[in-house]
Amino acid sequence: MENQYAIEMLGITKRFPGIIANDNITLQLKKGEIHALLGENGAGKSTLMSVLFGLYQPEAGVIKKDGQEVAIRNPNDATALGIGMVHQHFKLVECFTVLDNIIMGVEPNRFGFLQKKEARRKVKELSERYGLHVDPDAKIEDITVGMQQRTEILKMLYRDNEILIFDEPTAVLTPQEIDELMQIMRNLAAEGKSILFISHKLAEIMAVADRCSVLRKGKYIGTVETKNTTMEELSAMMVGRNVNFHVEKVEKTPGDVVLKVENMTVASRVHKNNAVRGVSFEVRAGEIVCIAGIDGNGQTELVYGLTGLEPVTEGKVTLKGTDITKAPIRSRNTMGMSHIPEDRHKHGLVLDYTLEDNIVLQRYFEPEFTRGGFLRRKNIRGYAERLIEQYDVRSGQGAVTSARSMSGGNQQKAIVAREIDRDPELLIAVQPTRGLDVGAIEYIHRQIVAERDAGKAVLLVSLEMDEVMDVSDRILVMYEGEIVGQLDPRTTTAEEMGLYMAGAKREEM
Amino acid sequence: MAAKKRTPILRIPAVQTLLASLVCILLGLVVGYIALLLINPAGAWEAITDIVKNFWTYSNSRAQMKYLGNTLVKAAPLLMCSLSVLFAYKVGLFNIGAAGQYVAGAGAGLYCALALGLPWWVCMIAAALAGALLGCLSGMLKAYRNVNEVISGIMLNWIALYTINSLLNVVKDTASPYTVVLSKTNPSAVIPSMGLGALFTNNKYVTIAIPLAIIIAVAIWVLLEKTKLGYELKATGLNRNAARYCGMREKYNTILTMGIAGALAGLGAAMFFLSGFEEWSVTQSSVPAMGFNGIAAAFLGGLNPIGAIFSSFFIQHITNGGAYVDMKMYSSQISDFISSVIIYLCGFVLFFKYCLNRWLNHRDEAALRKEGDK
Numbered sequence: 001m002e003n004q005y006a007i008e009m010l011g012i013t014k015r016f017p018g019i020i021a022n023d024n025i026t027l028q029l030k031k032g033e034i035h036a037l038l039g040e041n042g043a044g045k046s047t048l049m050s051v052l053f054g055l056y057q058p059e060a061g062v063i064k065k066d067g068q069e070v071a072i073r074n075p076n077d078a079t080a081l082g083i084g085m086v087h088q089h090f091k092l093v094e095c096f097t098v099l100d101n102i103i104m105g106v107e108p109n110r111f112g113f114l115q116k117k118e119a120r121r122k123v124k125e126l127s128e129r130y131g132l133h134v135d136p137d138a139k140i141e142d143i144t145v146g147m148q149q150r151t152e153i154l155k156m157l158y159r160d161n162e163i164l165i166f167d168e169p170t171a172v173l174t175p176q177e178i179d180e181l182m183q184i185m186r187n188l189a190a191e192g193k194s195i196l197f198i199s200h201k202l203a204e205i206m207a208v209a210d211r212c213s214v215l216r217k218g219k220y221i222g223t224v225e226t227k228n229t230t231m232e233e234l235s236a237m238m239v240g241r242n243v244n245f246h247v248e249k250v251e252k253t254p255g256d257v258v259l260k261v262e263n264m265t266v267a268s269r270v271h272k273n274n275a276v277r278g279v280s281f282e283v284r285a286g287e288i289v290c291i292a293g294i295d296g297n298g299q300t301e302l303v304y305g306l307t308g309l310e311p312v313t314e315g316k317v318t319l320k321g322t323d324i325t326k327a328p329i330r331s332r333n334t335m336g337m338s339h340i341p342e343d344r345h346k347h348g349l350v351l352d353y354t355l356e357d358n359i360v361l362q363r364y365f366e367p368e369f370t371r372g373g374f375l376r377r378k379n380i381r382g383y384a385e386r387l388i389e390q391y392d393v394r395s396g397q398g399a400v401t402s403a404r405s406m407s408g409g410n411q412q413k414a415i416v417a418r419e420i421d422r423d424p425e426l427l428i429a430v431q432p433t434r435g436l437d438v439g440a441i442e443y444i445h446r447q448i449v450a451e452r453d454a455g456k457a458v459l460l461v462s463l464e465m466d467e468v469m470d471v472s473d474r475i476l477v478m479y480e481g482e483i484v485g486q487l488d489p490r491t492t493t494a495e496e497m498g499l500y501m502a503g504a505k506r507e508e509m
Numbered sequence: 510m511a512a513k514k515r516t517p518i519l520r521i522p523a524v525q526t527l528l529a530s531l532v533c534i535l536l537g538l539v540v541g542y543i544a545l546l547l548i549n550p551a552g553a554w555e556a557i558t559d560i561v562k563n564f565w566t567y568s569n570s571r572a573q574m575k576y577l578g579n580t581l582v583k584a585a586p587l588l589m590c591s592l593s594v595l596f597a598y599k600v601g602l603f604n605i606g607a608a609g610q611y612v613a614g615a616g617a618g619l620y621c622a623l624a625l626g627l628p629w630w631v632c633m634i635a636a637a638l639a640g641a642l643l644g645c646l647s648g649m650l651k652a653y654r655n656v657n658e659v660i661s662g663i664m665l666n667w668i669a670l671y672t673i674n675s676l677l678n679v680v681k682d683t684a685s686p687y688t689v690v691l692s693k694t695n696p697s698a699v700i701p702s703m704g705l706g707a708l709f710t711n712n713k714y715v716t717i718a719i720p721l722a723i724i725i726a727v728a729i730w731v732l733l734e735k736t737k738l739g740y741e742l743k744a745t746g747l748n749r750n751a752a753r754y755c756g757m758r759e760k761y762n763t764i765l766t767m768g769i770a771g772a773l774a775g776l777g778a779a780m781f782f783l784s785g786f787e788e789w790s791v792t793q794s795s796v797p798a799m800g801f802n803g804i805a806a807a808f809l810g811g812l813n814p815i816g817a818i819f820s821s822f823f824i825q826h827i828t829n830g831g832a833y834v835d836m837k838m839y840s841s842q843i844s845d846f847i848s849s850v851i852i853y854l855c856g857f858v859l860f861f862k863y864c865l866n867r868w869l870n871h872r873d874e875a876a877l878r879k880e881g882d883k
């Protein structure tokens with residue numbers, strides 16, 4: 001009988017200091033199927049995929065391709081076997097262009113001279129075929145996270161891989177892009193490619209996957225056919241309890257203005273024009289204002305302008321009555337501005353610091369943590385342990401774990417814990433639940449609503465329709481650097497919002 | 510949570526650094542020995558043992574102590590230079606300008622001592638400030654104009670050398686290219702010995718500079734590991750964007766770091782020249798090697814201030830030992846050559862540490878796999 005599995009991972013065990021990341025896990029990927037992998041943050045999904053891609057060597061277990069046992073000692077072995085991977089945190093060379101990154105390692109050449117024209121043609125064709133819009137000549141450090149993601153996908157497609165691993169590819173895409181990606185994945189599967197797909201979004205799994213395997217705390221729980229299951233069942237399998245998908249929230253009348261933005265303009269780093277153009281809005285105490293929009297319409301720069309990471313070229317920003325347009329970042333932070341940044345590795349964490357040192361990143365200078373110029377290690381440890389406990393940040397070695405070794409979702413939880421626990425007057429949260437599992441999302445959303453109920457102002461930037469609709473009190477849609485509409489989540493529909501986001505509709509503000 | 514297991518000895522970072530350093534030293538000696546064999550096999554073994562022995566070549570203990578003192582006199586400034594390099598390195602900066610900052614320190618210190626007749630401690634402060642000034646210059650170029658500190662450092666090395674040469678021309682001896690003798694011109698500018706010299710068979714060059722350098726090494730360790738400033742500076746070095754995000758002044762920190770690094774190197778120069786051990790030659794046309802050797806000492810010491818104390822001593826020991834090689838068998842450059850080979854290989858500490866870790870991982874995996882098979 002012909003073997004029906006493209007890849008089989010049998011009895012895989014992988015340990016890290018203080019934790020068994022994969023404990024005797026079995027995963028079978030059928031040819032031409034889309035197989036989802038589901039599990040809480042830190043359950044071991046990325047680790048398992050890294051084993052398949054040759055980044056880690058398992059302590060026990062075998063990997064079979066087409067029924068034959070294979071040894072995958074490094075990513076080159078994996079590539080030779082036609083296995084490609086898009087990592088949760090991208091592996092791109094920051095100072096290279098998109099095109100250079102795509103062809104890196106497989107550069108087309110004639111007599112040792114680069115043949116970029118050929119490569120450019122292929123990349124262009126692929127990106128058109130799959131609707132993955134990228135600028136091949138832009139440098140990675142200058143493009144948005146979304147575009148970096150698309151570069152990673154193109155990288156895999158460029159190599160004609162037949163087994164494709166997507167580690168949380170949709171976390172950074174817009175709803176439209178996700179739909180497109182789903183279609184791409186279906187097409188790829190129809191062409192006979194086999195796809196492993198990690199996502200925390202159950203709806204996506206239900207929509208695109210044929211089967212779904214669930215991991216919990218490093219252990220294999222089971223595999224189900226998506227057509228025979230429900231989202232509730234999946235989430236119960238994953239976290240061991242029922243999850244409430246809807247955010248509970250009582251009506252509240254907003255109080256005083258906390259953040260006032262008048263005519264703010266922020267220059268773009270990438271292009272010569274302005275990324276934010278004369279934007280004005282207010283956020284009041286006790287309300288959650290959400291900036292919605294398709295990635296790359298100036299949301300990133302808007303937040304940079306508010307938080308001081310980029311200079312504001314025109315206009316005025318006021319926080320609780322004080323002009324902060326030109327204030328240094330530290331004084332914004334001490335005045336009560338908290339910021340959950342879009343890119344957790346670029347801004348949010350010092351990856352080579354321990355978890356506890358990252359947790360006090362915004363507070364290390366306070367008397368509680370510093371006396372006479374010396375760090376008060378005991379207080380830092382105590383504080384970090386309280387937050388780790390409260391926010392359920394999971395890691396191998398607790399407070400002293402290196403942030404780099406933590407799973408993506410747990411890194412995010414650490415940042416969210418740090419920023420919310422500062423009890424800010426204004427919380428600026430950019431994609432706060434990116435990469436979190438459903439249980440953690442439920443918890444974070446509750447925390448954000450609790451901040452609002454305690455009379456704090458929240459500015460939420462999100463690309464996710466559900467989050468925008470569920471959490472916010474007021475929606476502002478950004479399109480090409482301007483706010484083109486204000487919507488009420490109770491009365492608007494996803495379709496209407498989509499029209500604003502696509503620039504098809506706008507109201508004069 | 511799983512029960513806490515003791516880390517195996519080989520996994521402790523300090524042990525790893527020590528092992529890796531020893532491997533480097535051994536390798537350096539082997540390569541040096543092979544080179545000597547190629548040049549003149551007859552005297553090779555003797556030459557290499559002379560280098561390693563240094564002051565132990567003397568049979569009487571009084572002479573041994575005296576020459577140990579000489580090694581220490583030069584090890585102190587080397588330690589300061591290696592501190593300068595490793596401090597900047599922890600903040601993500603490569604301070605190749607330590608050599609120039611050392612020159613600036615020497616110039617300022619000697620000028621204050623010989624031309625202005627100031628006491629030793631004022632001269633030392635002046636030296637530290639001069640080094641700091643040069644360091645800040647590199648730091649400012651880096652912070653505000655994004656000029657790589659290696660480039661600006663190398664250029665400033667030469668600028669410093671020729672500026673100091675012309676500055677010290679005014680206190681030059683009439684008959685030689687050297688500056689006038691310190692202990693004769695201004696005895697108050699000689700760093701006091703406080704009885705330390707007596708311990709080393711009345712070696713008058715052994716001064717409180719030596720314990721001072723060790724104290725400063727410990728202070729740098731405390732600064733990096735225990736203080737708020739150290740936390741900030743390291744964060745800036747590891748991730749500039751995150752440092753900016755949480756409101757650290759990353760430009761200011763860059764300048765401050767280079768300033769401190771410069772002060773360390775400058776002070777090191779004062780520790781050496783204000784002991785009166787050597788005079789400055791105003792005709793020298795190459796930057797003194799002290800600053801560059803500081804780079805090797807920093808890496809050999811595993812980029813740890815405490816490790817640097819030992820590595821600086823070792824490197825100086827080898828360098829001084831080179832002087833005992835038989836000049837009849839080898840050309841006079843051989844001692845410098847051998848010590849440079851060893852110093853060069855000292856830079857591979859991090860590489861050997863990496864190899865060691867890989868080997869350990871492989872071993873552990875193999876052991877676990879065996880367990881799994883059962």
Ligand SMILES: Nc1ncnc2c1ncn2[C@@H]1O[C@H](COP(=O)(O)OP(=O)(O)OP(=O)(O)O)[C@@H](O)[C@H]1O
Pocket residue numbers: 016017019021039040041042043044045046047048088394395396405406407408409410435437
């Ligand atoms: N290189 C490493 N060194 C030490 N521990 C690690 C390393 N990589 C992962 N871990 C630990 O292994 C566990 C599983 O991590 P993994 O990244 O596989 O989780 P995940 O299921 O992908 O989670 P997420 O949904 O948050 O991405 C985590 O507790 C993490 O701390």
Ligand SMILES: [Mg+2]
Pocket residue numbers: 045046047088167407408409
């Ligand atoms: Mg993961």
